[in-house]
Amino acid sequence: MSFVQQKSSPNKPSRHRRGIERFFAIVALINFCLVLFDYSYIPWRDFYFHAVPAFTQRYDFFKGIEPHRETERYLAQVNALKQQVELTGLQSQETENLLQELQFLSNEMIEDNPFAEANKSGALAKIKNQIRARMHEESAHKAFDLFWSTQHLSPQNLQQEFNFFDTQLRPLIETNYYRDIGTNGKFVDKFWLIDLPFVVLFGCEFVVRTFAISRKYPDLNWLQSMLRRWFDLLLLLPFWRWLRIIPLTVRLYQSELVDLEPLREQINHDVVINFAEEITEIVGIRIIDQAQDALKRGDVANWVLNPESRRPYININNTNEVQAIAARLLDLSIHQVLPKMQPDIEALVQHMVINSLNQSPLYRQIQNVPGMRRLPEQLTEKLATDISHSAYSTMSHFLQDPVVMQLSNQLVENFIQALQVELQKQQNVQEIQSLVIDLLEEIKINYVKGIATEGVEKLWEESYQLRKIAQQ
Template identity: 30%
Template structure:
């Protein structure tokens, strides 16, 4: 039973320092890949990192608060060039002033009017448009309308901060609506600076170059040096070219491609065994490609054979099979040698074993001949005459078959002998056979009919055999692959409790070098 490659023991090598370095670089590359994923998703998920709230169902008011996560936005916003938006930040500061005044018992009518004016300005200017959060403003407007039961968001803000509403709703309770429903949405807005090239500011490449890509470059040069030490005739360019899979580690763009060298380094360093996962993913793809490739090749071969058979030069191609026109790799004539080997085999062993069958066939043919030519119809009813006729035909058939078998044994014995004259005669016989066959095809009506029949046979093979491949599909190939690669259950697992295996236990070979 074939053992899967991931069941074999892997050797770490004799250079422990180099192996530890490879493991460090693999872990460092895995950490870099995690940071790359975080950096790519930071801006789209900045609202989550700011509020640490998870909404499993966006259409439902279900919120999972992840307060144990730290607020990383003050530390990572400068990396992406993110700053608080002036308009929304002024709105938050003005609300804090109004909140402190109302909690202190002051009417704060001027502050409330200013807050209403800022709300109207925010609705008119839509400062969320720059950060791609236009939907956030719509959420704010909808929540204001629902709270005040009004059709206009501006009128709702004026009503919620008006004297009549605050006399019915104390501010200690009303402020919860603003702090939980409105202000968190306003705080998600930001402004992102752009660099001299007109693109959003991103300082990721500086940190990546300093902490990670410098280590990757040193490791790539070290691996190239190892390769050149093992293959002294290899140039530096060829050695670096062989490490082409490490190129994504040095690219400042398409950073998600670093997954390929990271997985390769984790696998080669022995930290993670990715072979089972690779086999599961690739075997179905390989089986599918194998079936498709075999179908194309088989179809191409059959179409080529049909084109060759339909050609009017088919007799000439048959004639070219003669020994003096065929291309030979060596001086040995394969067809003549096969006849010299198979001739004795058929004449000495296969033919004599078929003597009873030959006798029966020949006796039946002789009996039918005697009945139709020698015995008159009126005498065919005599039982004695029929028995004599049957015995006579059997004796004749036996004698003829014995004579033929004796001749075949003699011919087979002669063919076994190495004789140059015999080889020349066999070659002349084969050449004459191809000549006569080609001439018969050219002069008779057999050629066209033979071409039609052979091409029809190949067409049926295409319609049946290739269709059978499609019907069997990939599942049969995968099942066969499982039978070859999955190790069988051990004897201890297959036997009942307390039973002992009969015979000596087989010791598996150690696959390690």
């Protein structure tokens, strides 16, 4: 049962049930938003880190993320340098030691590339480009050595260089991280701790729904009842969580929180238009090919010419329905229809008789005799009435005469037998089969050409208009 059929059920859910449906739809929406956020966290962590740093530091726990020791030590050393400069100035031995340590850490960072573990080598490349451009050096090693030296730093540019580091280099360095790897060889991911309450809730709901379906449809076992809501199982999977978009869409549609009817109609339209033409061609060609194969094998000729080879026809009431229908229609035509049409028949016969008599010289001479002008018209009226009555009486008599019916049946049977005898001649059979096969081939070619020319768009529009009329 599709979710569209479930929604269009004539038994509309009660307000209480609709409220429950909407509650679970909203919960599914919240859960899917969390899933999307979790999928986006690693690729967009730099954005989250600068936009909501406090939240990012808490959420790092669920992804097994912790600050990288090497880059954290580098930033701590820069902070220590700032404090030392404020205490003792640039020319102190303590400051010189810190500058040498930063030179060593800079070269170590370039050589070891601590950004590679987080797949952030691009950040290191930006750092090297920034420092080379700042110091006008081709080598990043020399650029850092010069940058962290009293040869370059002075009381006049010290604050400016610290600002450059804080705005251009620090944001790239502090976004680096280390991510734990579990015993299975994959990165640690504790999103299941957030997802678990939702899975438990959806699992309980699925059990209740399955029980309700099994009670409503006693003929279904539990497995069949579960399959009625198979898409809800996607809410319980701890992997491929992006598939939850399917049950979410179903729930939003069924609870009428979102009107997806235009989207569903457009999808149906696109699917039908894309596949209907090919399917129609294949089905039509397949039917014609089967008919041609049957003709080539002689199945049709054998079926027509050898009645004894046909499979026995199952008769459920011991009545030949075709003969009974034909006899009933003939009886209605003669006893019910023809009497009502008798005036029209008489008028037609009279008109035909007058046209025939007008061609006779004797009839025109009689009309010229004084007092005899109306006599021909009266005679034709009487003649037309007599002819119609005579024909009707004859047909009624023949219909009730068993001898006439027997002779008519015998005539039909003899005609069929004579036709079968002539058709059984090999020359006639081959000629008719060849003509019919060629006719089917022409039909097949023109059928495909017609579909390719007209397409199925027109048929779809007609079907759509009929559905709209039926729904009114």
